[in-house]
Amino acid sequence: xxxxxxxxxxxxxxxxxxxxxxxxxxxxxxxxxxxxxxxxxxxxxxxxxxxxxxxxxxxxxxxxxxxxxxxxxxxxxxxxxxxxxxxxxxxxxxxxxxxxxxxxxxxxxxxxxxxxxxxxxxxxxxxxxxxxxxxxxxxxxxxxxxxxxxxxxxxxxxxxxxxxxxxxxxxxxxxxxxxxxxxxxxxxxxxxxxxxxxxxxxxxxxxxxxxxxxxxxxxxxxxxxxxxxxxxxxxxxxxxxxxxxxxxxxx
Amino acid sequence: xxxxxxxxxxxxxxxxxxxxxxxxxxxxxxxxxxxxxxxxxxxxxxxxxxxxxxxxxxxxxxxxxxxxxxxxxxxxxxxxxxxxxxxxxxxxxxxxxxxxxxxxxxxxxxxxxxxxxxxxxxxxxxxxxxxxxxxxxxxxxxxxxxxxxxxxxxxxxxxxxxxxxxxxxxxxxxxxxxxxxxxxxxxxxxxxxxxxxxxxxxxxxxxxxxxxxxxxxxxxxxxxxxxxxxxxxxxxxxxxxxxxxxxxxxxxxx
Numbered sequence: 001x002x003x004x005x006x007x008x009x010x011x012x013x014x015x016x017x018x019x020x021x022x023x024x025x026x027x028x029x030x031x032x033x034x035x036x037x038x039x040x041x042x043x044x045x046x047x048x049x050x051x052x053x054x055x056x057x058x059x060x061x062x063x064x065x066x067x068x069x070x071x072x073x074x075x076x077x078x079x080x081x082x083x084x085x086x087x088x089x090x091x092x093x094x095x096x097x098x099x100x101x102x103x104x105x106x107x108x109x110x111x112x113x114x115x116x117x118x119x120x121x122x123x124x125x126x127x128x129x130x131x132x133x134x135x136x137x138x139x140x141x142x143x144x145x146x147x148x149x150x151x152x153x154x155x156x157x158x159x160x161x162x163x164x165x166x167x168x169x170x171x172x173x174x175x176x177x178x179x180x181x182x183x184x185x186x187x188x189x190x191x192x193x194x195x196x197x198x199x200x201x202x203x204x205x206x207x208x209x210x211x212x213x214x215x216x217x218x219x220x221x222x223x224x225x226x227x228x229x230x231x232x233x234x235x236x237x238x239x240x241x242x243x244x245x246x247x248x249x250x251x
Numbered sequence: 252x253x254x255x256x257x258x259x260x261x262x263x264x265x266x267x268x269x270x271x272x273x274x275x276x277x278x279x280x281x282x283x284x285x286x287x288x289x290x291x292x293x294x295x296x297x298x299x300x301x302x303x304x305x306x307x308x309x310x311x312x313x314x315x316x317x318x319x320x321x322x323x324x325x326x327x328x329x330x331x332x333x334x335x336x337x338x339x340x341x342x343x344x345x346x347x348x349x350x351x352x353x354x355x356x357x358x359x360x361x362x363x364x365x366x367x368x369x370x371x372x373x374x375x376x377x378x379x380x381x382x383x384x385x386x387x388x389x390x391x392x393x394x395x396x397x398x399x400x401x402x403x404x405x406x407x408x409x410x411x412x413x414x415x416x417x418x419x420x421x422x423x424x425x426x427x428x429x430x431x432x433x434x435x436x437x438x439x440x441x442x443x444x445x446x447x448x449x450x451x452x453x454x455x456x457x458x459x460x461x462x463x464x465x466x467x468x469x470x471x472x473x474x475x476x477x478x479x480x481x482x483x484x485x486x487x488x489x490x491x492x493x494x495x496x497x498x499x500x501x502x503x504x505x
Contacts, residue, residue: 020394045448052470054466054469054470073469074472077331077469077470077471077472078472081470084463084466084467084470086463088416089460089463089464089466089469090470090471091467092408092409092410092412092464092467092468092471093412094380094381094408094411094412095382095384096381098380098382098480101471101480102471102473102477103471103480104478105477105479105480106471106473106474106477106478107472107474107476107478108474108476108478109478110478111479111480112479112481114478118270136415143504146355150471151471154471154472162417
């Protein structure tokens with residue numbers, strides 16, 4: 001499997017001297033379904049921002065397809081589609097189609113191709129037929145799916161989602177999870193940044209856990225010692241005795 | 252997200268949606284100009300034109316009564332404005348008479364003209380999305396200046412999307428302040444200080460919102476050379492623009 005992104009010895013120091021990231025080493029490969037977990041303030045979102053070139057490293061580097069992200073952040077953003085936690089911030093169109101078309105239009109494709117990609121992405125996330133609706137008429141879960149559609153329309157190799165289940169009810173979580181697993185089944189790498197492991201771990205191929213700006217675990221989804229979950233600020237997803245496969249929220 | 256701002260675009264296949272945003276814009280400007288110049292005998296004809304424009308924009312698709320109710324709700328800002336105009340022209344405390352009844356009809360004519368302009372604008376905003384106007388504006392600028400890296404339309408799109416976010420930021424700041432006792436203290440000074448804190452919170456929220464919009468543009472690969480929505484300018488567009496421009500010029504000449 002080819003490597004999509006790699007953080008190498010990544011350090012992020014805030015202007016007040018505090019350490020946001022403290023020598024992070026992490027890679028994302030083609031076909032990965034990586035869950036990046038950790039307590040609030042552990043550095044998950046900051047690392048995500050580095051992966052798409054939204055933050056500058058104090059030391060170390062981030063590579064995307066072998067090239068430094070800082071040298072060509074636009075290329076990194078075409079390879080890794082980033083879905084913000086606040087999906088409203090990501091919506092720039094006045095209709096669903098306009099919004100989903102914004103990304104492919106920036107790729108300079110002909111309008112017919114832009115339109116077809118946008119319509120296809122909306123259909124993939126279950127918003128087909130609503131192309132002319134206004135984003136402000138959608139529910140929170142639908143808006144999150146629209147944000148994912150806007151990224152999928154650019155056909156990135158990897159979709160990176162920051163807390164995709166935050167503030168959603170059960171049906172909305174299921175619909176977003178279905179979209180994420182479909183994107184992975186479609187051949188894309190997926191990185192889900194979350195502290196709600198139980199919602200997504202069943203579908204992951206890898207789990208990475210961050211604490212105090214470091215990656216303290218990177219391995220199989222069920223491989224983290226159970227006594228460590230609480231210590232790392234996470235809820236043990238296996239506490240009910242369920243197996244990894246039984247954890248899925250799609251059933 | 253609150254639904255505010257001038258673009259009350261409604262989806263659906265309405266006749267007015269098939270026209271190019273710029274031909275509709277010319278029609279809007281010309282008919283608004285004609286409305287502001289029109290004398291009383293012309294008002295019924297203009298009212299019919301405004302009604303047709305609103306119907307073509309789908310304003311009465313949910314039913315005439317419901318459509319009129321929605322229009323009346325959207326037009327309610329005209330009531331205080333109209334009352335102010337009438338009062339300003341009719342009441343004259345320094346004149347020989349307190350009430351100048353002869354000014355009532357001209358004042359009402361003025362209000363009726365404003366209502367016409369509102370109706371034409373409403374038809375425009377209901378049938379044109381900000382994205383379409385943005386694409387048309389950028390397309391025009393690129394053609395005029397022969398540069399493919401110009402994108403003035405994006406600013407329009409951003410402004411239209413940003414206005415509701417500012418309202419949201421204001422509402423959030425106000426509700427947070429109310430939940431913490433804002434407005435319960437008496438005295439000008441404490442109230443003034445509380446208002447300043449509210450304003451500060453609103454400005455901070457708006458700046459955060461602007462920054463996240465900028466980051467969203469970056470992550471979605473914004474490029475000024477972006478592909479524009481295909482908006483063909485047809486013969487019907489040409490006819491609409493020409494007829495409206497002629498009407499506007501005739502109104503100016505008269």
